[in-house]
Amino acid sequence: MDEKMFCYQCQETAKGTGCTVVGVCGKKPDLAAMQDLLVYVTKGLSAIACRLREEGGTVSADIDRMVTTNLFTTITNANFDKDAIIRRITETQNAKRTLFARLQNTALLPDASTWDGGEETYAAKAASDEVGVLSAKDEDIRSLRELITYGLKGLAAYSKHANVLQQSDPEVDAFIQKALTKTLDDSLSVDELIALTMETGKYGVNGMAMLDKANTAAYGNPEITRVETGVRKNPGILISGHDLKDLEMLLQQTEGTGVDVYTHSEMLPAHYYPAFKKYSHFAGNYGNAWWQQKEEFESFNGPVLMTTNCIVPPKDSYRDRMWTTGAAGYPGCGHIEADENGHKDFSAIIEQAKKCPAPTQIEDGYIVGGFAHKQVEGLADMIADNVRSGAIKKFVVMAGCDGRMKSRDYYTEFAEKMPKGTIILTAGCAKYKYNKLQLGDILGIPRVLDAGQCNDSYSLALIALKLKDIFGVKDVNELPIVYNIAWYEQKAVIVLLALLYLGVKNIHLGPTLPAFLSPNVANVLVKNFGIAGIGTVENDMKIFFEDIEGTKKAFSEKIHVTKDMLVGDIVRQYPDVVPLLMSCGLHCIGCGSSTYETLEEAAAVHGMDADEIIELIDHEFGGEE
Incomplete structure (x- = not known):
């Protein structure tokens, strides 16, 4: 097969346009090809399932689980095990054959449904024109199909977590399959795909509500909790990822063994749930966000259990101590499968831990969290009084993901420089940029x-709706809440679509806009929802806090654009001019060239006059040369 690839589903994609040689995440072209093929056959299975429902047939929960697990497996940094991906393709092909045989009408099904190749044909099929991101030739159709698919991957992850806690929503499963099927339909227009994108957001809200119900029914409502960040003297197991059921089983099996359990990265919020507080060996949180794991897993000394995505290819020094389970996988690492009842035997990990030294301390102190929607509702009157008195002037939603790019230091600096009357609402590992600062x-x-994991962004939406009721406003956008969200992978995509469905506008998304947004699709989001990128901390302070004393004057300064400025810098510094630039036909604002092309160069490429564009900006915004 051709040892090339194309993937742009994560924020760190190469050059801001797409990984074509090897994934920034570490996946090789042959693995990327098998992941593409797994998505392809999953769409084919979904189309058969949809046809069967149309005929009045039933689709089993096993098929629903196969679809969501397949999508979850292809999320960024989840599974690097090519053999495991191939096994999933084969299982899906077998399921397709069984379901296909039940159909009364097999006409006009897509190739993804009718293709019946075996393992010896996988490489060739993956390299064909029908499979992969670039199978859609029209840039806008491709952009919308991928936006929908990535949102569905995030939704599938949340559904999978709920399923292991005995919660499910057949309507969510049916929608995932319907939407996957529609991404294969060449007859759908851009407008129809935009509508499907918004519908994906609607079901994103439903999926997050289902997971919230699953977690709180099983483990109680999160409560304000102080989490230690130091270490104890016992050997330990470090658990990372998102799956609370895996943590529960691990805590049960390690009780009384002399082995402590620590959380890492997105598993930190597990400490906020009352049900886990009964375990005296649940020691605390070790380390920071996922991307620092090479150093932190090494210094932990004991075994590490990865329950979901956020795997960084491990160093040889601890590869034999890293284990995976569920949708996660990495070649050379032990993998724990569930039995037919969902039980997982972690005895091998526990025995390995007993032979390891205690963790090396890398920090000391504590983190306070547990501000999910029920806890904040309990503080609602206190918060409302402080808003009315002017003590709290604004809330800033800074949820989402952390990552390796140096530009993400923006979020730390932003948190440090926020006006004193402001409060951060957060969820996801983006919090590691500021949750250890002394902000008072x-x-x-x-x-x-801190409301919790990335899926707990649902709590942030409920908090906003609760404040809307308290203050008696008709529109959530009238609240003193602004949105400065960091993203990295596909679960952040479904959170974004859910917020858009709920009517939230003027979200700033960083550190870069998604590479999978074509200029025209980006323009739709800008015009209809006010989506914008981030700029410098200083300029964004003016934008977000213009109505807070001390910032209004600075915000009123004129926009100053020159033709020798880079397009990307203009977009970051002056996001308000983006709709005007796009209306002029300058559609390169979201592509990789914006990082090195000046306004004059970009205008020339599109046959426009840079001076005329600047005149329009001056007229609209009162700028000056």
Whole structure:
């Protein structure tokens, strides 16, 4: 097969346009090809399932679980095990054959449904024109199909977590399959795909509500909790990822063994759930966000259990101590499968831990979190009083993901420089950019309110809706809440679509806009929802806090654009001019060339006059040369 690839589903994709030689995440072209093929056959299985439902037939929960697990497996940094991916393709092909045989009408099914190749044909099929991102030739159709698919991957992850806690929503499963099927339909227009994108957001809300119900029914509502960041003297197991059921089983099996359990990265919020507090050996949180794991897994000394995505290819020094389970996988690492009842035997990990030294301490102190929607509702009157008195002037939603790019230091600096009357609402590993800063409190309310994991962004939506009721406003956008969200992978995509469905506007997304947004699709989001990128901390302070004393004057300064400025710098510094630039036909604002092309060069490429564009900016915004 051709040892090339194309993937642009994560924020760190090469050159801001797409990984074509090897994935920035570490996946090789042959693995990328098999992941593409797994998505392809999963779409084919979904189309058969949809046809069967149309005929009045039933689709089993096993098929629903196969679809969501397949999608989850292809999320960024989840599974690097090519053999495991191939096994999933084969299982899906077998399921397709069984379901296909039940159909009364097999006409006009897509190739993804009718293709019946065996393992010896996988490489050739993956390299064909029908498979992969670039199978859609029209840039806007491709962009929308991928936007929908990535949102569905995030939704599938949340559904999978709920399923292991005995919660499911057949309507969510049916929608995932319907939407996957529609991404194969060449007859759908751009407008129809935009509508499907918004519908994906609707079901994203439903999926996150289902997971919230699953987690709280099983483990109680998160409560304000102080989590230690130091270490104890016992050997330990470090658990990372997102799956709370895996943590529960691990805590049960390690009880009384002399082995402590620590959380890492997105598993930190597990400490906020009352049900886990009964385990005295649940020691604390070790380390930071996922991308620092090479150093932190090495210094931990004991075994590490990866329950979901966020795997960084391990160093040889600890590869034999890293284990995976569920949708996660990495070649050379032990993998724990569930039995037919969902039980997992972690005895091999526990025995390995007993032979390891205690973790090396890398920090000391504590983190405070547990501000999910029920806990914040309990503080609602106190918060409302502080808003009315002017003590709290604005909330800033800084949820999402952390990552390796140096530009993400923006979020730390932003948190440090926020006006004193502001509070951060966060969820996801983006919090590691600022949750260990000493930002203080406002009359007893911490200035960083951590709702939990990325899927707990649902809590942030409920908090906003609760404040909407308290203050009696008709539109959530009338609240003193602004959105400065970092993204990295596909679960952040479904959170974004869910927020858009709920009517939230003027979200700033960084550190870069997604590479999979074509200029025209980006323009739709800009015009209809006010989506914008981030700029410098100083300029964004003016944008977000213009109505807070001390920032209004700075915000009123004129926009100053020159033709020798880079297009990317213009977009970051002056996001308000983006709709005007796009209306002029300058559609390169979201592509990789914006990082090195000046306004004059970009205008020339599109046959436009840079001076005329600047005149329009001056007229619209009162800028000056």
